[in-house]
Amino acid sequence: MRLIFLGPPGAGKGTQAEILAEKTGLPRIATGDIFRKALREQTPLGLEAKAYMDKGELVPDDIVTAIVRERILLPDCRHGFILDGFPRTLAQAQSLDALLDEEAMQIDAVIYIDVADEELIARATGRRVCRSCQMPYHITFSPPVKEGVCDACGGTLYQRDDDREETVQNRLNVYKSQTAPLVDYYAKKGILRQIDGSQPIDRVSLDILKVVGIAE
Ligand code: ADP
Ligand code: AMP
Numbered sequence: 011m012r013l014i015f016l017g018p019p020g021a022g023k024g025t026q027a028e029i030l031a032e033k034t035g036l037p038r039i040a041t042g043d044i045f046r047k048a049l050r051e052q053t054p055l056g057l058e059a060k061a062y063m064d065k066g067e068l069v070p071d072d073i074v075t076a077i078v079r080e081r082i083l084l085p086d087c088r089h090g091f092i093l094d095g096f097p098r099t100l101a102q103a104q105s106l107d108a109l110l111d112e113e114a115m116q117i118d119a120v121i122y123i124d125v126a127d128e129e130l131i132a133r134a135t136g137r138r139v140c141r142s143c144q145m146p147y148h149i150t151f152s153p154p155v156k157e158g159v160c161d162a163c164g165g166t167l168y169q170r171d172d173d174r175e176e177t178v179q180n181r182l183n184v185y186k187s188q189t190a191p192l193v194d195y196y197a198k199k200g201i202l203r204q205i206d207g208s209q210p211i212d213r214v215s216l217d218i219l220k221v222v223g224i225a226e
Pocket of ligand 1: 017018019020021022023024025026133134136137138146147148149151152207208209210211212214
């Protein structure tokens with residue numbers, strides 16, 4: 011199964027993609043996590059991406075596409091994968107189509123998580139992420155058992171620089187101008203599955219499991 015998680019920043023893509031990855035054993039490929047890891051390791055890629063991420067802008071298409079291409083061609087993706095946060099522009103979507111064509115693969119469904127703007131701001135600004143395993147939490151909506159500590163791996167939780175309110179607003183604008191057109195793009199291909207992301211996390215998960223045929 012090959013899936014794309016699409017939606018605005020803070021919609022719950024990472025949360026839901028991680029839950030589904032755990033249930034299915036499929037690898038989750040989150041481009042934002044890849045950049046944050048590269049930045050922690052101070053690689054040239056991380057340092058280049060930082061300039062864009064800090065402003066809430068998108069990293070250039072050629073950089074992101076090359077990374078995803080390399081990742082998708084690794085053996086653990088042979089039976090499927092979950093893309094989280096990619097593609098984010100039409101050019102990225104077209105590059106992905108070309109790559110999938112070359113490899114005789116196709117996307118089974120695009121899970122579009124829809125949430126109203128006010129809720130997105132509250133979710134992103136209250137988000138805390140594990141420094142080790144990247145698991146997202148929320149100070150109010152999805153707190154860890156022990157404050158500041160990841161339930162899954164015991165790592166330390168931190169607030170992303172780009173989750174400050176001014177940057178979140180810009181990321182939302184960038185989403186609307188550059189990523190939202192993908193909703194139509196995938197609807198026309200007949201593979202878009204819209205999910206009401208305003209529900210509690212377990213309800214959203216259930217809707218996604220139904221859409222991908224894992225639950226009734
Ligand atoms: P995205 O990957 O789309 O940017 P995340 O999965 O990181 O979004 O979720 C953003 C924030 O909202 C996190 O703090 C997460 O814990 C919280 N969150 C995710 N889904 C829900 C939900 N259904 N209800 C309330 N909070 C949620
Ligand atoms: P995310 O973790 O998905 O919220 O992404 C955090 C940041 O990483 C974004 O604001 C962008 O700067 C960058 N990024 C992640 N994925 C992409 C992508 N597909 N295209 C361009 N930039 C991306």
